[in-house]
Amino acid sequence: MEQIGVLSEGNIYDLQTAEALNITGDEIKADNSPESLEILRHSCAHMMAQAIKELYPEAKFFVGPVVKEGFYYDFKVDSKISDDDLPTIEKKMKEIANRKLPIERFQESREEIENKFANDELKQAVLKNITDDTLTVYKQGDFEDLCRGPHLPNTRMIRAFKLTRVAGAYLGGDEENEMITRIYGIAFFDKKELNDYVKMLEEAKKRDHRKLGNELELFAFNEDIGAGLPLWLPNGARLRGKLERLLYKAHRVRGYEPVRGPEILKANQWVKSGHYANYKENMYFTTIDEQEYGIKPMNCVGHIQIYKNDLVSYKDLPKKFFEYGVVHRHELSGAMHGLFRVREFTQDDAHIFCLPSQVKNVIIDVLEFVDSLMKLFDFKYEMEVSTKPKKAIGSDEFWETTTQAIMNALDSEGLEYGIDEGGGAFYGPKIDIKILDAIGRKWQCGTVQVDMNLPTSFEMEYINDKGEKEQPVMIHRAILGSFERFIGILTEHTAGEFPFVIAPTQVIIVPIADTHVEYAKQIQKELLYDEIDSEVFDMNESLNKRIRMAEKKRVPMILVLGDEEVENKTVALRDRRKREQSNMSKEEFIKMLNDINNGSKI
Template structure:
């Protein structure tokens, strides 16, 4: 495999930059490493832009970064581009790759760049975000664009790619700006990897939670209500309620106390917490009686005030508060996506107040909780330690000490983890839980954040063994992340085939004839006493049609009731998940359901 760049001090440099600046480091080869794919995918973004420029000569380009799902480029043209145009762009990209253009790096002064792109308002917008007086352009054939790289040396290396989708995007992500076009794509060095990815995409489309949410009548969105504000239909509310009940019991068993904070607080609380300075653009504010209030984007401030409500002894620590906290965040229109990105959501949030010596114990306890819950839902998962972001409170010593403490705790217990540089919360480093679904996609869900900043800012204290006031450590913790996002992930993970314990409808009874309805009703009432939801399909339709309709509902168990079942108090059961049929007595059926339900505790 030939080299395409170098890695030095965690920074990727393409060969063009390394040669120009005499940079030496670890060689990056054309393989499927993270660094190599970043170089390839950024190069593929430029190849796509070159193809667009050939097909639409009037095209102007904004930015084309590498992202988790591949790459994209924001641009504008006079024509309307749709999904149907992507194969045409792909074809042109393959032609251009075949031309084997060298990809050249050229240096310019800022004045030269401003003159060069004087008539291009998108490039002028890009320049506003760049401070440097020395800039670079990358050129391949007749196409060139303002860019700092990295790129492969020649377009011949960009051969295995796929354009995946098209969307609208506001310039710079600002809703006040013009909306332009964004095309996403993916690229690999290995054809088999691309084929695997495309197969995953096709499977993901079948599992799309927005599609399944409509088919299974779980949730809906309504423009009259507002964007990003889900409406939970009865099926979805039952699903969500079952997850909430399951988690509530699990929290109580582990020593968590339920609390409830208000959804709106005086703005001075958000000033004190640091949210006003570091998170204000994501919050909603209003004025009441001449004072500014902020709707909460997080639950931590309320939990701090609950802790401060009474004098806490060291004997009470660690003190664990949990809440299904409804929060609101101002998400931009372009990033909202079904239940994955909404403006109102509910966190399975907890805050644990402890002494510094208890931090490791608390982290291990939380990770044990995470493990049991992930196993219940059949998820594999990974962990990442997220370090200090650009916007942060607290000095470097705090960040270095706390981050090292988290890593030491994980190392001590043999946990494997990755590093997400700059991914921490503004008030402290964190452990992020990344779950892997049934088709291999990775999702960010739970988080454990160690915070010594907010206890300091709010003067939080407990009484130590010497009768003196001391500052506790505050650990922010969510396992699901939010119910909305997690249910979206669950829906796609199971393709709507939810396990019995959380299924919105767990059993469907299908009486063959009218005289069998009373037995079905009796069974439904008995199951309701066990908090098991069922439906009776007794419409005036053929038996086969009712069975087909029940199958489409993806309900775990289907029970057909006829003369024999009524006379003998028996059950003809179809278990959809096991793909099995069986004959049971009514008592055996009830015992089976109890066993499944009780065996699903966290």
């Protein structure tokens, strides 16, 4: 297998850069490893840009990085480009690959680069963010671009690729700037890997929570009230309410106390917490009585003040507060995506205040909670420990101590985890919970964060066994992450066929004739007393059509009621997958449903 790069101290270098800078390290081969795919996809992005330039000679390019879902390039052309144009661009890319062009690296002075791209406002925008005096350019055929690499030696190795979608993007991610075009793509060394990925994309389109949310009437968005602000329709509100109740009980049996903080706080609280300096661009502010206030992006400050409302003894610790906290965060217009990225959402948030000696056990308890929830919804999951980011508060000693405490807790339970260098919150390291859905995609959901900075900033205290004041440790914890995002993920994971315990409509009752409607409504009322939601399909349609309509609703249970069922007080339970029916008494049916609900514990 051909070598295409070098891995040294966690950094990826292509062969040309490694030779120029005399860098040695582990070989990177063309083998679909994460490191090799980064090199391949970076080169494929340049090849896409070259194809665009040949098709649209006036094209100007901003940046073309490798991202989690493959790669993209931001650019500007005079024409309007849509998904319908992607096959044409792909065809041109294949032509370029067949030319087997060498990809060459050159070093040039900043002055040379500025002169070369003097008439390219996008490249000038890139240069504003670079301070180096000597820059690198990569060239293949007639195409060249300012770039650090890494890249493959030539275009012949780029064979298995697919352009996936066209999107709009604000220049530099700033919505004050102009909107330019972005094309996403994916590439592998192996054709089979690409085919498998394309099949996954096709399946993902069928499961898209925005499409299913509309079909199942779960939620809606309305530009009249504002972007990124979901409207929960009755079906969605029922589903969400059941999930909330399920989690409420799970929290209470684990010793959590419900609390609620205000949604708007004086700005000085956000200054003290560090959010004003480190997170202000993501927040909304207003002025009341000539005083600045900030709408909360997180629930931690409110919970801190609830903790400080009373004198706390070491015997009271750990204290566990939880809240379904509504928060607001400013997301760029182009970044919002269904329920996955919204401007208002509700966290299943909790904060645990404990002794330093209790941190390990608290983390283990939280991870047990996570495991219980994931098993209920049939999710596999992975964990990552996220370390100190560039923008952070607190000493190096704090970061080293708390990061090691997290790893010790995981190691003591024999739990596997990865490391996300620089991925921590600005106030502390964390464990990120990443769930795997039914078609193999990975989603960031829950998080566990250890924080000693906020207790210091807010002068939090407890009375120790000697009657002295000490500072507690604060642990931030969310398992779902947010109800919105989790419901979006769960919708796609289940393809809209939700588990019985949270399904918005759990039973559809189909009376065969008008004479059976009264019995159907009697069952519906009895089910509602047991908090089981049902619908009666007594519309003016044929029986077969009503059954087909019920099956399309993806409900767990369908009942068909006729003369025999009314007379004997029984039900005919229809299995919509097998298209089979079984009979049981009404009491047996209701007991069966209650047993399912009672057995679905977290």
